[in-house]
Amino acid sequence: MSTTAEHQPWSPPRTASARRTWSAVALGAAWWQLAALGVLYVVCVRTATGQRHENRLHTLALENRGSETGWLRTAFDLVDRLQPHHLVLGVAVVGLVGVVRGRLGAAVRGVVVAAGTLGVTELLKLVLLERPDLLEHSSSANSLPSGHTSAVLGLALGLLVAGPRWLRAPLALAGAAAAGAMGAFVIADGWHRVSDVLASALVGSIVLCLVQVLPHRGERRRGALVRLSLVVPAAAAAALVVVYAGDASLTTSYLLAGTVVALTVLAASLALPREVARRG
Known part of the structure; x- marks a missing residue:
């Protein structure tokens, strides 16, 4: 007896034309954000005005370093103890998640x-x-x-790619909180300037878009990927306007930068292809 169409697992279009279109969208999204990253770098780092705004907040952060108390000081001390081998372990966990699920392709992409x-x-x-x-x-x-921001952001995005679809929402929320907190921390403690953290958000989104070119089985959503490539640069630009043009306080500055990083994780979770059921 033949199986009805309703009971057959959905399979994405595998024509050469469909693959080329998806690759073009993913590459275009990455190149557009790379251009936005270039503008961010030129404005904030290659101009005296940009450096003046950057240095004002950076100086404030250095003057306030070590003044945190309570749970915030504990969190700062924990971040201070992060080492490269912690990142290696995190990347290994990302790969292991995909392997345990029997999704080698997802493990590699993650x-x-x-x-x-x-x-x-x-x-x-x-x-x-x-x-x-x-x-x-x-x-x-x-x-x-x-x-530091890119390390945590990369792990959060990698887990979204390697993890199952039903876990994407909690992984996205946890990853957004962790990556956003790291982005805020490195500014608040004087490790980095605001533009450094915003640039990390763009880098994470660029890499995620480029990886979408790799072969995979999934329901590809071009519109969601385009939205990701628009949301992250727009959020970064808005944060810069508020922080620099508005002479924002240090607290406002690191909270805004951390929010942009967190938004990157959340937008990425919506842009990833939906996995399809296995045949068999």
């Missing part, structure tokens, strides 16, 4: 997102980008993007 977000960040920060001395007593050390 690991690429997690490791790639930090890898691209370090390449940009240490090799490709520089911070010129445009002001008196200005530090020449480049800090854009933030490595």
Whole structure:
């Protein structure tokens, strides 16, 4: 007896045309955000006005360093103890989640997102980008993007990719909280400037879009991916306007930057393809 269409697992279109269209959308989303990252870098790092705004808040953070008490001080001390091997362990967990589920492709994509977000960040920060001395007593050390923020953001995005669809909502909420808190922390404690954290949000979204080009079985949602590529740059731009043009306080600044990072995780959870049922 033949199986009715209602009981057959849904299968995404596998035509060459459909794959090319999806790849073009994913690549376009990544390139658009890369352009936004370039604008962010030029405005905040390559101009004296941008550096002046950045240094004002950075100086405030350095002056207030160590003044936190209670649970906030405990959280700051915990972050201080993070080491590279913790990141390696986190990436391994991402891969293990996909392997345990029997989704090797998801495991690979999750690991690429997690490791790639930090890898691209370090390449940009240490090799490709520089911070010129445009002001008196200005530090020449480049800090854009933030490595700590990208590490936690990459792990959060990697778990979304490798994890099951039914766990995406709690994973997204937990990942948004963790990555957003890290983004806020590195500004509040004087490790990074606001633009460094916003740049990390863009890097994470760029890597996630690029990984969507890799083969996978899933219901691909072009509109959601496009929305991700629009939401993250728009949120970063809005945060910059409030923080720099509005001479925002240090607290407002790190809360806004952390919110942009958290929003990146939430928007990414909605942009990922829906997994389809296995045949058999």
